[in-house]
Amino acid sequence: MANLSDVAKKAGVSVTTVSRFLNGSLSLPDARAHQIRTAVDELRYVPNPHARRLSRGRSDAIGLVVPDIAGPFFARLVAAVEEEADRLGLGLVLHATLNRPARELRYLDSLRMRHLDGMIFVTNRAADSALLAAVRSCQHLVLLDEDVPGAKVPKVFCDNEAGGRMAGGYLAAMGHRSVLFVGGEADMVSGRRRYRGFEQEMHRVSDGPVRIERVLGRYIPETGRDAARRFLEMAPRPTAIFATSDEMLIGLIEVLRDALVTIPDDVSLLGFDDIGPLHLFAPPITAIRQPVRDLGRRALGVLLETLKTETGEAAPTEELLPVTLIERASVAPPTTRLKATANRKDMT
Amino acid sequence: MANLSDVAKKAGVSVTTVSRFLNGSLSLPDARAHQIRTAVDELRYVPNPHARRLSRGRSDAIGLVVPDIAGPFFARLVAAVEEEADRLGLGLVLHATLNRPARELRYLDSLRMRHLDGMIFVTNRAADSALLAAVRSCQHLVLLDEDVPGAKVPKVFCDNEAGGRMAGGYLAAMGHRSVLFVGGEADMVSGRRRYRGFEQEMHRVSDGPVRIERVLGRYIPETGRDAARRFLEMAPRPTAIFATSDEMLIGLIEVLRDALVTIPDDVSLLGFDDIGPLHLFAPPITAIRQPVRDLGRRALGVLLETLKTETGEAAPTEELLPVTLIERASVAPPTTRLKATANRKDMT
DNA sequence: GCCCCTTAGTAAAGCGTTTTACTAGCGCAT
């Protein structure tokens, strides 16, 4: 593998000249330029990235930390960030925390070690003080999708509160007055905001008494299953469920289906995220859609701005991206029908 | 940020000593060892990875190239590889080709530039000669999931032919004699193998005349939609469809549903991959399941073996991981019923 | 003829490790 000095020798100039020429910090007369280019081609010279990084003190690579890559939501998010990073000529080092707090800290450390130029960080749990401290000590970090309250770093989220309002308004307008909210733990900002918007708008649109039950937990199928089991024990049962993530929704449907509860006849169902092929479920699920691609893109955009301002800390902005309601067939007006079994057909 | 010579100064020894001690290639009496450890702690010293990589000539990082990260199958695959890489202390640089051949070549190049220690490469298109040449010129490469025929590198696939046989045997045993195979292009090894196994076993189990229609294309929803449209025009229509990827399956179901074709009454449906929440579809879809996690793990394992043998080229092994048939409700014996509309219920 | 400016470069000092090859000193057996 040829190196700079091989090229320099072949072209009959010094390494400085080659380096500066190739990096555009030196312009040369045509003859010399051509000599160098020829030497590069013939030797198939390609700069050694490790040397370059050591010398320049940066990596041209950023880190992306997500809780999990396999779930549909994070998979799309990763895809969006990767695409944008590639477009900008940046490498992407991917880390999944698999919900282990220790890993979050470890990966944040890898940023501090100046291993990476910057990092996009996605958590999915309520931040504890250790995480907050770690995040605080980092520069060139942007928080995506979920907040770490108190952290003074740029943040990019979807407009969770507006999503909650859309959901609340939609269910209320359909006539629902008794609903189950399946959401993120109370100390997670996304969960709190979704709930706040939801409750607010339910009340505003209903214009009368409203009952909102709550089951909270992580954004995973098990929380959905749990919620469904709790739902089955409620008397009277709420007439609608708002599941604030696709993963929760999937768990919920599993249990509901096993219990022979039909949607939307027995209960209406409203989702959040809208990533998985919700349109193919039985019935197709109405949901609030997150602008996942934009989230990824904006996070990277914000990170880059942070990098540009040489002053360590960037302004702790918070950017909220709009969500949309995708109407399908899982929400209907409530019925008063009490018996819960009807047309079992293509449910096993 | 402290460096090695700071530590050396503080501990009153040479940098060599510190470096060798920290890397375990020098053992020291307790007193010295303690001095060094103290200095490291107090200065919060952490080795500069760029320098280390330059010096050692390796990165402790591998690349993973996939066609796309957002799809459920590749998302899981990425997750599996990431998990294993992390366990081994290796960084993972992720690249998505988004089905652009030029990108595959570019990313393979990034391996050749000794940027990375090794690479796991997943393609999803029929290999052309440019790709083959590029792959051939690479060391420390392992092919995952899809073959590049002629490449002399280690390969890890699921047992596509066995999967095809399972599918064929299952449909035949259910009584189907006229089927539609929706598969990868004929020049893709995975597609060819799935088809070969499928056809073989259909014939063997049927023990009589069999009709197999084929629609081939990329493993994406559009191919499924296309296949469904073609299916609708066939007369007589096949009684079962074998869709050899989740993505194809999704497209297929969309169109079938719009055309009011019910599953499995009007046509039986059998999938492949079994990653997406197929159990929540209407009806739950029977499918051949790929061992995605194992695929990721084994690919990394094989890559590591390749790295160990200092001799550039590793034995071009081909490892086949077993698949399983997950029985659900989308396959039934064929009916002779001709009218295609019946119990429209929870399909919009 | 002198000074200054521009062009066309270059020497050398980093960047922070790792690693090879070496040494100084000491105890011990011969």
Next chain:
DNA sequence: ATGCGCTAGTAAAACGCTTTACTAAGGGGC
């Protein structure tokens, strides 16, 4: 007394690039 082997290190050369500060040569203006 000498050679050997062991302990406890060390000096210095890589690794391959970037970048700062510098120079030599040529040309133009006065």
